Amino acid sequence: MDLTLLWTIQLAPLAVFALIFILPKNARGIAPLLGLTGSAAAAVSALCFLLAHAGKAGQPALHYSVDWLTIDLPAAWPLGKAVSGTLKAGFLLDPLNLLMITLVTVISFFVQLFSFYYMREDESRPRYFAYLSFFSFAMTGLVLASNLLQTFMFWELVGLASYLLIGFWYTKPSAAQAARKAFVLNRLGDLGFYLGIVILFVGLGTLDFTGLGKDAVLSALGPTLAMAAGLLVLTGVMGKSAQFPLHIWLPDAMEGPTPVSALIHSATMVAAGVFLLVRAYGVFSASEVTLEVILLLGCVTGLIGALLATRQRDIKKILAYSTVSQLGLMAAGVGAHAPQAAMFHLTTHAFFKSCLFLTSGAFIHRFHSNDIWTIARGGGRKDLVPMLTLTVGLLSLCGLPPLSGFFSKDLILEAAKHHGLAAFAACVAVSVLTAYYSFRLLFIVLFARPTAGHGHGHHAHGHDAGGHHEDLLGGLSRALPLLLLAALSIYAGFLGSPMTHSPILVWLGGHEAHFDPAMAVKTLVIIAVGCAIAFALHRDPDASEKKLESSKGPWAMLVDRRFFIDDAFVWVTKQVGLRIASFFDLMDRWLVNGVLVNGTSYRIADLGRLAVRLQSGSLQGYLACGLAVLAVTLLWLTGGSSR
Amino acid sequence: MSATLQPYLLISTLLLCLGLYGVLTRRNLIAVLISLELILNSASLNFVAFGRFHMADPSAGQVFAIFIIALAAAEVCVALSLILLLFRQRRSVDPASMDQLKG
Amino acid sequence: MNLADSVFIGLAVVTVLGALGAVAFRALFYNALSLVLCLFGVAGLFIYLHAEFLAVMEVIIYIGAISVAIIFAIMLSRPMDKSDEPRSPSASLRGAVCAALVFAGLWRLLSGARWAQGSGQLPDMRDIGKALLTTDVLPFEAVSLVLLVAIIGALVLSSPRERS
Numbered sequence: 001m002d003l004t005l006l007w008t009i010q011l012a013p014l015a016v017f018a019l020i021f022i023l024p025k026n027a028r029g030i031a032p033l034l035g036l037t038g039s040a041a042a043a044v045s046a047l048c049f050l051l052a053h054a055g056k057a058g059q060p061a062l063h064y065s066v067d068w069l070t071i072d073l074p075a076a077w078p079l080g081k082a083v084s085g086t087l088k089a090g091f092l093l094d095p096l097n098l099l100m101i102t103l104v105t106v107i108s109f110f111v112q113l114f115s116f117y118y119m120r121e122d123e124s125r126p127r128y129f130a131y132l133s134f135f136s137f138a139m140t141g142l143v144l145a146s147n148l149l150q151t152f153m154f155w156e157l158v159g160l161a162s163y164l165l166i167g168f169w170y171t172k173p174s175a176a177q178a179a180r181k182a183f184v185l186n187r188l189g190d191l192g193f194y195l196g197i198v199i200l201f202v203g204l205g206t207l208d209f210t211g212l213g214k215d216a217v218l219s220a221l222g223p224t225l226a227m228a229a230g231l232l233v234l235t236g237v238m239g240k241s242a243q244f245p246l247h248i249w250l251p252d253a254m255e256g257p258t259p260v261s262a263l264i265h266s267a268t269m270v271a272a273g274v275f276l277l278v279r280a281y282g283v284f285s286a287s288e289v290t291l292e293v294i295l296l297l298g299c300v301t302g303l304i305g306a307l308l309a310t311r312q313r314d315i316k317k318i319l320a321y322s323t324v325s326q327l328g329l330m331a332a333g334v335g336a337h338a339p340q341a342a343m344f345h346l347t348t349h350a351f352f353k354s355c356l357f358l359t360s361g362a363f364i365h366r367f368h369s370n371d372i373w374t375i376a377r378g379g380g381r382k383d384l385v386p387m388l389t390l391t392v393g394l395l396s397l398c399g400l401p402p403l404s405g406f407f408s409k410d411l412i413l414e415a416a417k418h419h420g421l422a423a424f425a426a427c428v429a430v431s432v433l434t435a436y437y438s439f440r441l442l443f444i445v446l447f448a449r450p451t452a453g454h455g456h457g458h459h460a461h462g463h464d465a466g467g468h469h470e471d472l473l474g475g476l477s478r479a480l481p482l483l484l485l486a487a488l489s490i491y492a493g494f495l496g497s498p499m500t501h502s503p504i505l506v507w508l509g510g511h512e513a514h515f516d517p518a519m520a521v522k523t524l525v526i527i528a529v530g531c532a533i534a535f536a537l538h539r540d541p542d543a544s545e546k547k548l549e550s551s552k553g554p555w556a557m558l559v560d561r562r563f564f565i566d567d568a569f570v571w572v573t574k575q576v577g578l579r580i581a582s583f584f585d586l587m588d589r590w591l592v593n594g595v596l597v598n599g600t601s602y603r604i605a606d607l608g609r610l611a612v613r614l615q616s617g618s619l620q621g622y623l624a625c626g627l628a629v630l631a632v633t634l635l636w637l638t639g640g641s642s643r
Numbered sequence: 644m645s646a647t648l649q650p651y652l653l654i655s656t657l658l659l660c661l662g663l664y665g666v667l668t669r670r671n672l673i674a675v676l677i678s679l680e681l682i683l684n685s686a687s688l689n690f691v692a693f694g695r696f697h698m699a700d701p702s703a704g705q706v707f708a709i710f711i712i713a714l715a716a717a718e719v720c721v722a723l724s725l726i727l728l729l730f731r732q733r734r735s736v737d738p739a740s741m742d743q744l745k746g
Numbered sequence: 747m748n749l750a751d752s753v754f755i756g757l758a759v760v761t762v763l764g765a766l767g768a769v770a771f772r773a774l775f776y777n778a779l780s781l782v783l784c785l786f787g788v789a790g791l792f793i794y795l796h797a798e799f800l801a802v803m804e805v806i807i808y809i810g811a812i813s814v815a816i817i818f819a820i821m822l823s824r825p826m827d828k829s830d831e832p833r834s835p836s837a838s839l840r841g842a843v844c845a846a847l848v849f850a851g852l853w854r855l856l857s858g859a860r861w862a863q864g865s866g867q868l869p870d871m872r873d874i875g876k877a878l879l880t881t882d883v884l885p886f887e888a889v890s891l892v893l894l895v896a897i898i899g900a901l902v903l904s905s906p907r908e909r910s
Contacts, residue, residue, distance in 0.1 A: 645750060645751060645754040645794045648861065650754075650758065651791065651795070652856050653853075654758050654761055654762060654791065656849060656852050656853060656856065657762050657765065657849070658761070658762070658765050658784075659848070659849075659852070660845040660846070660848055660849040660852075661762075661765045661766060661768075661769050661845070662765070662769070663841075663844065663845045663848060664769055664841045664842060664844075664845040665768065665769030665841075667837070667840065667841030667844055667845070668769075668833050668837050668838050668840075668841035668842075669769070669833070670833060671774055673774060673816060673819055673820055673823065674769075674774055674777055676816065677768050677769075677777050677778060677781050677816060678768070678769055680768075680781060680785075680808075680812065680816075681765050681768060681769070681781070681784065684784070684785065684788050684808075687788075687800075688788055688791060688792075691792060691795045691797050691800060692795055693861075694795075694797075694869070695795045695796060695797070695864075696861075696864050697861040697862055697863070697864040698862075698864050698865070699864070699865050700865075700877075701865060701867040701868065701869035701873060702869040702873040702874045702876075702877045703877070704797075705797050705799070705800055705869060705874050706874060706877050706878060706882050708797070708800050709800065709803065709874070709878070710885060710886075710889055712800075712803055712804065712807050712808065713807075713889045713892075713893060714889065714892065715807075715808070715812060716807055716811060716812055716893065716896075717892050717893050717895075717896035717897075718896070719812045719815055719816065720815070720896045720897065720899075720900045721896050721899050721900055721903070723815055723816065723818075723819045723900070724899070724900040724901075724903040724904040725903060726819060726823070727819060727822060727823065727904055728903050728904065730822075730823045736823060
């Protein structure tokens, strides 16, 4: 039964993906329905699973696997030691990925539902739903994988799906470029990931997560190699989870359709890195240095993301940078020895951030603009359902009790506080900034006066398209996911709250959270400070817009140029990458093509020219050759016999 | 001296090599034919000499030599008529000019 | 050194010099005459090998028929005293090297070889005649056929009608 459910979760999206591509042209219209069915099947299976197994802490993990490759290498260069081990393929199901798989399939279902509304005018809808299903397949594969290599393979497929969906509107140059950027940066990280896998396999002879405990890694690799392996795998995480300095692809990835941003670039795929951090926690915790690096990266990423989010006009960019900073917080949680807290924050973040993204999608679809001032003046606050979910999502993001963000972020803050002052300070700063940009967004949308021209134009447009858009099905598929996700983002917090004895943390193997009044007060103060600053600056959205446009100080420039990180990448590529490339270009032209390929052909042509001189057509020449050969052979043979 | 094989072998080998030199270098087919006669003679000299000194059947060497002489006569007969034909057609009997078959 | 040996040496020298002249002179007619000289030497050597019949055959067929035919052909094809075209030095060198190599190889082979012991009997003409009509009758007939074909072929090739 369990296995059947697992296969359903794994293969239903793949089947949908394949099915959509073989659909006849005139039946392409049912592609959204197919996508919905597939994701619903996966979500229901995952929920069945969750209900059957949830809450039973201490239960042994379900492990189905078959041997795939047995590797038995003799000791040889460059390893110097014999390598033997078995690569397996299979499912490993423990509380950690049971939680994750539920998250992935449920949010995937909601996003497919919302896409039904969001993409209804798009010509290439079937392709969209096919890609989305393909992503679901890859993501479930990643989550269910029983070993690191299998994870890596699905990790790459997820990257492919992300690439395809970011560049979904591939005729738009910016989208194509963003897709390439994401792909290249992810490959950069995955190179390290792969090397880490190789080191682990050579050292341990297994890649099963069950065999990758802290002690096993330490005893097999020794402290230095364990650190190297951990850091290498970490580069993969940095690519996928947009950690500094590889985070720069994530904001650009917002070129994709908004539901894609909700599913892939906020809730699930980018969280896969954090998931891996928790999943292979043994590898990272084998070395204290690795954990410190993770903590440092997390704090830096969190700060950079939050700072950049404060000066964006584009609602999706705000949310994207917010995602970057929240991912930084999660990584910091792992680095501060609190993987359960990070996982809990991942869960709550997935719900409220996908809710926020879908909300932004609802706004964008209605007001045909990503700009928050345009949305606000167009009458965004009158759009009740999105306004409600926006408020809930943003407050949850700030961590206002009793919304879910409060409980999960609190746990991370607490872990950071236990770890050290610097980390705590960074996390607090991130939280203040988060509160600031959340309330900034909220205030601008709330307080903006609808301008006559704008309001009228959009109103008319709304009416015009209204009959077309807002039929029952469209309205339902617009509102339902938003409201359900908002509800979930309220509810999810209680899974980890002290009042309910934090079942999720216990289940994941952590200990129960304790209510700390001081901490709660601190959180409230943080939110109040952020809110106050936001209120002071953005009470009047028109003025704040003018101020944003006119500010030209060094700080504004620094933020607008994204701290020059993109420029640094370009510089490094030009200075180092191009040099290396031109070296190889020269090698290729001169050595490979010139000497080896052409050289061989020229020498053979020379031989041919020599042979041509033999073929003179002159009988006497031929005879002379034959005789010379005969004589030399004779001399050679008699020389041999006389010895 | 004339009762051992060695001097005959030396003479016949010299004849052979002179004949080969002629075949390889002469620019007239008749001269080539003359050189060929030298080669044939070296062969028949060898046969007779071996028959004289180192063969169980004393007449075998001479019989072979007779065959060689007969075949040489036939060869010269055909070769000369071919050469004359060539000369009538092309006004040249230089073997170096006979390279029509060259690709 | 007795008389027989000095005559033998003289014959050998005549043979080799004749052969040299047959390839070395540039005038074709001198080549033919040198060949005749060489063939005489070979006939003399045959006598030393107790093959008198062959010596006679050599003189009659080779000198009397073949050489004369060659001289006729020379006279038919070109003015008698006209020299051959000069040989190119590279071709001469090539021929000389090839010939020298062959000589070196053969001589090394021959001087290192050990031959079967012969019977030591001296053949006479009677034995040859018997052999030709008994043991070697098949090759004998074949050779006569070849001669016949050669004669007919020569006639056909040189008949004037063929030209048109």
